[in-house]
Amino acid sequence: MLYRETGQFKTSYIADQAIFPIRQDRYLAAALLVVAYVAVPILGTEYWLLTIMIPFLVFALAAIGLNILTGYAGQVSLGTGGFMAVGAFATYKITTSFPGLNIVVVFVLAGIITALVGVMFGWPSLRIKGFYLAVATLASQFFLIWMFNKFPWFNNYTASGVISAPPRAVFGHFFVTGAEANPVDKYLFVLTTVVAMAFIAKNLVRGRVGRSWMAIRDMDIAAEIIGIQPLQTKLLAFAISSFYCGISGAMWAFIYTGGVEALAFDIDRSFQILFMIIIGGLGSILGSFLGAAFIVLVPIFLEYTPMSLGLNIPVNYISNMQSMIFGALIVFFLIVEPRGLARLWQTGKEKLRMWPFPY
Amino acid sequence: MKLQKLCCVVLGVAAFGFGMAAENAMAQNEQFIPRLVYRTGPYAPNGIPFADGYADYLDMINARDGGVGGVKITYEECETNYNNDKGVECYERLKNHAPTGATVVDPLSTGITYALIERATADKIPIVSMGYGRADASYGAVFPYVFTYPTTYWDGADTIITYIAKQEGGVDKLKGKKIALVYHDSAYGKEPIPTLDKLSAADGFTFLKFPVSPPGIDQKATWLQIRQQRPDYVLMWGWGVMNSTAIKEAAAVGYPMNHFIGVWWSGAEPDVVPAGDSAKGYKAAQLSGVGRNYPVINDILKYVYGSGKTGHTTADKVGEVLYDRGVMNAMMDLEALRIAQTRYGKKPLTGEQMRWGLEHLDLTPQRIAAMGGTGLLQTMKITCADHEGGGSVRITQWDGKAFHPVSDWIKPHQDMIRDMYKESALAYAKEKNITPRDCSQISEAR
Numbered sequence: 001m002l003y004r005e006t007g008q009f010k011t012s013y014i015a016d017q018a019i020f021p022i023r024q025d026r027y028l029a030a031a032l033l034v035v036a037y038v039a040v041p042i043l044g045t046e047y048w049l050l051t052i053m054i055p056f057l058v059f060a061l062a063a064i065g066l067n068i069l070t071g072y073a074g075q076v077s078l079g080t081g082g083f084m085a086v087g088a089f090a091t092y093k094i095t096t097s098f099p100g101l102n103i104v105v106v107f108v109l110a111g112i113i114t115a116l117v118g119v120m121f122g123w124p125s126l127r128i129k130g131f132y133l134a135v136a137t138l139a140s141q142f143f144l145i146w147m148f149n150k151f152p153w154f155n156n157y158t159a160s161g162v163i164s165a166p167p168r169a170v171f172g173h174f175f176v177t178g179a180e181a182n183p184v185d186k187y188l189f190v191l192t193t194v195v196a197m198a199f200i201a202k203n204l205v206r207g208r209v210g211r212s213w214m215a216i217r218d219m220d221i222a223a224e225i226i227g228i229q230p231l232q233t234k235l236l237a238f239a240i241s242s243f244y245c246g247i248s249g250a251m252w253a254f255i256y257t258g259g260v261e262a263l264a265f266d267i268d269r270s271f272q273i274l275f276m277i278i279i280g281g282l283g284s285i286l287g288s289f290l291g292a293a294f295i296v297l298v299p300i301f302l303e304y305t306p307m308s309l310g311l312n313i314p315v316n317y318i319s320n321m322q323s324m325i326f327g328a329l330i331v332f333f334l335i336v337e338p339r340g341l342a343r344l345w346q347t348g349k350e351k352l353r354m355w356p357f358p359y
Numbered sequence: 360m361k362l363q364k365l366c367c368v369v370l371g372v373a374a375f376g377f378g379m380a381a382e383n384a385m386a387q388n389e390q391f392i393p394r395l396v397y398r399t400g401p402y403a404p405n406g407i408p409f410a411d412g413y414a415d416y417l418d419m420i421n422a423r424d425g426g427v428g429g430v431k432i433t434y435e436e437c438e439t440n441y442n443n444d445k446g447v448e449c450y451e452r453l454k455n456h457a458p459t460g461a462t463v464v465d466p467l468s469t470g471i472t473y474a475l476i477e478r479a480t481a482d483k484i485p486i487v488s489m490g491y492g493r494a495d496a497s498y499g500a501v502f503p504y505v506f507t508y509p510t511t512y513w514d515g516a517d518t519i520i521t522y523i524a525k526q527e528g529g530v531d532k533l534k535g536k537k538i539a540l541v542y543h544d545s546a547y548g549k550e551p552i553p554t555l556d557k558l559s560a561a562d563g564f565t566f567l568k569f570p571v572s573p574p575g576i577d578q579k580a581t582w583l584q585i586r587q588q589r590p591d592y593v594l595m596w597g598w599g600v601m602n603s604t605a606i607k608e609a610a611a612v613g614y615p616m617n618h619f620i621g622v623w624w625s626g627a628e629p630d631v632v633p634a635g636d637s638a639k640g641y642k643a644a645q646l647s648g649v650g651r652n653y654p655v656i657n658d659i660l661k662y663v664y665g666s667g668k669t670g671h672t673t674a675d676k677v678g679e680v681l682y683d684r685g686v687m688n689a690m691m692d693l694e695a696l697r698i699a700q701t702r703y704g705k706k707p708l709t710g711e712q713m714r715w716g717l718e719h720l721d722l723t724p725q726r727i728a729a730m731g732g733t734g735l736l737q738t739m740k741i742t743c744a745d746h747e748g749g750g751s752v753r754i755t756q757w758d759g760k761a762f763h764p765v766s767d768w769i770k771p772h773q774d775m776i777r778d779m780y781k782e783s784a785l786a787y788a789k790e791k792n793i794t795p796r797d798c799s800q801i802s803e804a805r
Contacts, residue, residue, distance in 0.1 A: 046451070046455075047451045047452055047455075050451055051447065051448045051451040051452070055444070096790065149544055149570070156790075158783075159493075159494070159495070159549060159550055159552065159553045159783065160469070160473065160492060160493060160546035160547075160549050160550050161545075161546055161549050162470075162473045162493075162546045164473070164477070164787075164790070164791070166790050166791055166792070167791060167792055178477070178791060178792070179477045179478075179480060179481045179791070180481075257443065257444070257447060257474050258474065258477045258478070259473050259474055259476070259477070260443075260474075261470065261473075261545060261546050263470070263544075263545050263573060264443060264444075300448065303438075314398070314436075315396060315398055315436045315437065315438040316398030316399045316403070316407075316438065318438065319398065319399040319438040319440065320399055
């Protein structure tokens with residue numbers, strides 16, 4: 001009743017091929033953007049903006065990157081943390097070597113460097129698949145973190161190996177990194193970047209490139225036979241995925257934490273992003289956002305609930321219970337909906353089309 | 360989705376929302392200190408006694424004195440799991456707690472300290488990084504909101520080498536010797552390396568580095584290499600399970616324990632007890648006294664553990680090395696609060712006012728005796744340019760039951776190290792566009 005598309009006729013191919021063909025979807029997306037751009041900065045406290053929204057958006061970007069590689073192109077990768085580290089350290093080196101360069105340009109350059117690194121480590125994907133590729137990317141993860149720890153050139157010879165973000169501004173005086181940065185400026189910058197890149201990703205995966213990835217994922221020999229070149233396609237997937245992960249890592253280091261050591265991008269980070277896309281839904285851009293929201297918000301919620309209910313539970317009990325409940329929730333979601341939260345949303349929409357007649 | 364499930368989801372979200380919005384409305388004459396602790400994870404064996412010591416001291420002061428200047432101290436623990444992101448999240452959640460926000464934050468983690476320095480400086484909340492990183496924050500002109508008393512890793516490395524030189528019979532005897540550093544491969548473990556590099560160039564010993572990947576459970580390869588290379592002394596900069604693993608591995612390869620010297624975070628009971636008898640003779644540099652023979656510890660046993668009351672741990676664990684260090688951290692924080700109250704009045708103070716108190720901390724022997732910590736705390740004076748103060752370190756040795764001092768308080772080469780702090784801090788200031796404060800302009804009057 002609410003969600004029928006009766007009466008919505010498309011009169012051009014372009015209108016028919018829109019990302020949100022149904023008018024209700026368009027309104028919902030527009031409303032979400034309005035809430036994100038207007039309501040959250042006005043109503044959100046510093047805690048919400050800095051500790052909840054920004055990590056959620058940064059992780060969502062990394063999850064989109066990994067989803068492109070693993071969800072759409074079918075190349076299992078455990079090297080996400082390493083690529084995020086490349087993005088962070090590349091940004092640091094570029095911006096400290098060329099302080100006058102605009103931070104947006106620096107991020108893009110760092111993304112390109114990460115894409116090249118991703119292509120280099122993606123080369124084995126032409127010969128190996130599945131678990132074996134996962135192991136090869138695992139090697140890339142360990143190698144990259146070892147490299148950033150070992151060579152002090154990457155952190156400009158500091159004693160501790162921690163790179164810290166120098167203050168940089170966009171449009172003159174809106175600082176997004178460093179101490180003078182306003183939380184609202186930081187949040188809007190990250191939001192704009194993520195929305196723009198998610199838009200680009202959505203269009204990529206709906207177009208020829210995305211279909212070639214999905215063809216490789218579903219049956220790569222058949223894809224090769226019909227003329228999709230595996231080398232170019234897989235390496236393009238690695239490149240674009242690493243570009244996204246690199247920018248995500250750069251924003252993590254520069255905008256969220258302000259200072260990071262290579263350890264922040266170790267194997268746990270890779271697993272965290274992998275869990276995000278598995279829970280959110282492989283092969284779905286919305287799924288990346290939902291998975292990131294789940295993994296970022298649920299632990300905080302689990303920690304906060306006992307306190308807000310007034311129960312005085314010692315912190316170690318809360319922490320251990322949080323791990324157990326979180327794990328149980330992951331198992332629960334994978335049993336109930338193995339294709340992830342995005343599939344739940346899709347099912348919900350389908351039922352909403354029928355509502356109130358559930359047949 | 361069924362209606363009931365939908366309602367549950369909505370209620371849950373509403374509870375979340377309200378929970379986030381509801382602030383502690385009980386704020387009156389109270390001073391709030393956020394407690395970033397780790398009671399779970401691989402670093403918990405060392406994090407738990409420290410957190411207990413700090414919390415017990417706060418409880419004792421509330422019970423014995425009714426707080427500081429009549430203002431009761433309240434605190435809330437937040438589990439960081441030694442994880443930088445969670446540390447930042449805990450800080451952000453607690454920094455605006457009623458009534459005057461967070462007074463001071465002690466992260467007990469070099470990594471979390473690094474992550475918080477910029478934020479805390481912008482929020483005007485002082486960080487007390489007691490005996491951990493970042494060491495160059497001792498140059499207070501660049502880091503007004505970070506305090507590294509009573510000593511730092513750079514001083515610690517220097518004093519340990521001084522001790523070794525003394526053991527060998529003079530600095531000239533160090534020439535040609537091999538000194539190894541087994542370190543936690545993170546910001547924490549890497550801090551002493553530049554100092555040790557400089558000393559090895561100056562004194563002529565070979566400096567070998569053995570990084571250990573966190574959390575440090577797998578050290579077999581490291582110690583086999585050490586057995587091969589046979590350094591004369593091994594220094595350790597470890598934390599959590601890395602310490603106990605290293606000591607067990609050292610015993611397994613037969614490295615002489617009395618040539619194995621750990622930094623103060625690698626010299627506590629949870630580190631040596633798992634190795635059993637083979638850990639006897641292990642040495643550790645300490646920045647405070649050890650044992651339970653101090654008036655303040657007796658007061659804690661009386662007011663917090665006496666006659667049916669319960670503290671945060673059991674009475675037999677009171678007096679352990681890390682427990683004492685937690686007490687020491689709390690003692691110095693509350694002393695700074697007391698000093699800040701002499702200027703700003705006996706009321707709940709803000710972080711900025713607390714910072715003034717920290718910068719005017721002056722622990723004389725008389726003051727330490729009044730606090731009940733003679734032998735536990737070292738004398739020190741904090742100034743605008745010097746946020747480190749004392750700098751002295753004492754070597755202790757484990758005899759199977761307790762750590763006993765085997766040296767006097769050793770002072771580091773403070774001129775050389777202070778120059779290093781200044782150089783490194785000024786480089787940081789340049790990178791971050793910070794103008795260092797002019798300490799000669801700031802009045803030292805109380």
